[in-house]
Amino acid sequence: MARDVSDATPIGARSELVEWIASGEKPRESWRLGTEHEKVPFYKADATPVPYEGERGIRALLEGMQGLTGWQPIIENGHPIGLADEEGGGAISLEPGGQFELSGAPLKTLHETAAETALHLEQVKAIGERLGVGFLTLGMSPLWTRAQTPVMPKARYRIMTDYMPKVGTLGLDMMYRTATVQVNMDYASEADMVKKLRVSLALQPVATAIFANSPFTDGRPNGFLSMRSQIWRDTDRDRTGMMAFAFEDGFGYERYVDWALDVPMYFVKRDSTYHDVAGASFRDLFAGKLAQLPGERATQSDWANHVSTLFPEVRLKRYLEMRGADVGGPEHITALSAFWTGLLYDEAALDGAWELVKAWSAEERERLRVDVPKQALRATIGGRSVQDVARDALALSRQGLARRGCRDAQGRDETHHLDHAGEIVETGRTIAERLLERYHGAWGGSVLPAFRECVF
Template sequence: MSTRVDGPASPTIESRDELVADLEKGCKPPETWRIGTEHEKFAFYQKDHTPVPYEGDRGIGALLAGLRERFGWDPIYENGNLIALNRADCDKGGSVTLEPGGQLELSGATLETVHQTCEEVRQHLVETEEIGDELGIGFLGLGFSPKWTLRQTPMMPKARYRIMADYMPKVGTLGRDMMFRTATVQVNLDFADEADMLAKLRVGLALQPVATALFANSPFTEGHPNGFKSYRAEIWRDTDPERTGGLPQAFDDDFGFERYVDYALNVPMYFVYRDGRYIDVAGASFKDFLDGKLTALPGERPTMADWSDHLTTAFPDVRLKHFLEMRGADAGPVRNICALSAFWVGLIYDAQSLSDAAALIADWTAEERLALRNSVPARALDAPFRGGTVADVAEDVLRISEAGLERRARLDAKGRDERHFLKPLHDSLEHGVPADRLLAAYEGPWQSDIDRIFTEEAYRIKPFALAV
């Protein structure tokens, strides 16, 4: 989740048209399209597998301080607490931020190839492993915290999270679980113009459940199987219906930048940031704010920075900002981080693949898309679809993505294109999704001991070859 940083004064918004124009600024020629990958992971103490609080000489704050001091990150503070790191002027780029329950997130730089993305992931994990080992902290990539209760999970010292946590029970039953106990990997991708954005948005929304199935990796809750393969995806079904979901209106003939602005304007607000503090306006209308009628700030109109903040509080399966965020996958093994970027790049950064994917979903009905989204959390690739299963669709989609990566022909030093990053997804189709493997281990060699997950599945990069 983004971290607000004080900076130059942002211009005041005078009309809805300015919001539409702001989204249009995301349009870029294909030669400038980039790949931005974000991934979250749970931090735990290696000794007893308990969650890591912010405070203390071995807490999350100390971890961030160690990364800053040793690897040249620039610090970001809130109320005197180090809450994020930034490295904008470096080819390794990006930022390190904190999710509400202490999930550590790398928001990567915008890069040209999946090869570069995977090297960025490797470098980040080398850094976090080095500092983490010194503090006795390990890291785990799963879609949902496998052992800790909500009460056991710490809250990071970011004021926006307190506002959100207070509001969540008013609009759903699982919102706090989403905040504190889920982790994801997502990829952010560019578009050329409104038509290109819409084609990519529709493909992304329709196929997001397929990605959820392939990357399903959250089968445990508080130490036991929970009946789902992606419990993270199930949680999103009962978080906040006004800001989540498959965005069915995106398939209307008149959908575009203007309609997305209208959608975002109708998403209730969480907060307004002023003078270094977050003001709780949870449930208020951004439309009222635009008209100078926000109760908490009477007569004041929003700035473009307020709008940017607000866009981050809408959580559809694909989110539109100055790029498109593909948001459907559970966090998982390191190779899956690279695989997610490759999967979507192959599908929508090649014109033929985008056309083929659009043709594949062209006759899917709104009811079918919703049924797919609702059935995948429990059954993943075994979820039914049109007389077959999601696995059948995934095979077709993977072929389209693979062909797109081959046509892109972005080679690494060994002369390989980006297709080899898709191997984990072929493995999911052939041998079962990550959740299947975890459940088999839990029921077999782990002998129902969930603590084995912290030793068997923790990220270890030294030595580690991301190539497959």
């Protein structure tokens, strides 16, 4: 989840909220990609969860990473809760259940993304070795109950923990037990944003299918291939989902802002204090009429923090966040970024992707979102299997990456970063399905082997 920002500049008009999003526009030559991935830590000796405190806890892991990277600690109420690379723009943060997240720096190429991920994993494994801690390559912790899962000392998470059961049945599982990989993408203009948002929203369930990797919960199969994706369906309907309104005529920055204004808030941050206003209206804060904080008016940081608590399948901030995929191993992480970079950063590929999805109705898109967590590549839309759609989308992405012509030191372009996804689509067998085969076969009906085999 995002690092909360501090900017006390008051907001005087709705137009400033629109301008805040529009300020993300960048010319093509300035486009970057930022890859984020979460990973669940565990003690290697006995496959138990890692608490925050203790000589071998999450805090010790953060402090070890600080010593190794030189990044600046992010402190909340005396607790280190993350690290920031002030020069490069990357960060390390903690998800509610201790999931360890790298928010990668904005980078030009997928080669740089792969190198960044490799360096981070080398560092985190070096510190983990000292502490006896490993990290799972699964989209959901496969063994521990919610009650057994640790809780990180972040005030916004306490507020969310209290609120989640009021608006859905699985929000706490989302917070404490899932792990994702995301890629953040730029846009040049409002029209470019709209086109990219529509294409990526429509294809987000296809990405979910390709990268499905969360088939176990509470020590056994959960009936899904991407349980992480299924969990999002019953987290909080006000702030999640496929945003059907994004496909309506006239959609743009203003329509997104109006939607965001109507999503209930979680908190208002003043200095270092998080005020619990869960369920309250940002419009009331904007008007100075928020009952919990009489007289307070919205600031730039209030808006930035509020937008970071919206969780649609693709999120618009001052860039677009692709949010549909389970985490996996290093090649899985870079392949997700490669998939979207090839599709969204090449004009011909983007046009081709729009041709793929433009005839789908809102009902068809929503049905696909419902079916994919369980069926993955076997789900259908518009009379075609997701496997077929994914094959076409990957071909477009590969062509887009080839046209980008970004070469590494060996002279290779970026297309090889798609090989992991390509092999899944060609065989029609997701990582989740392969793990289920192992569970019913070599693993002997136990998920404990995952703590040896599904690790970074």
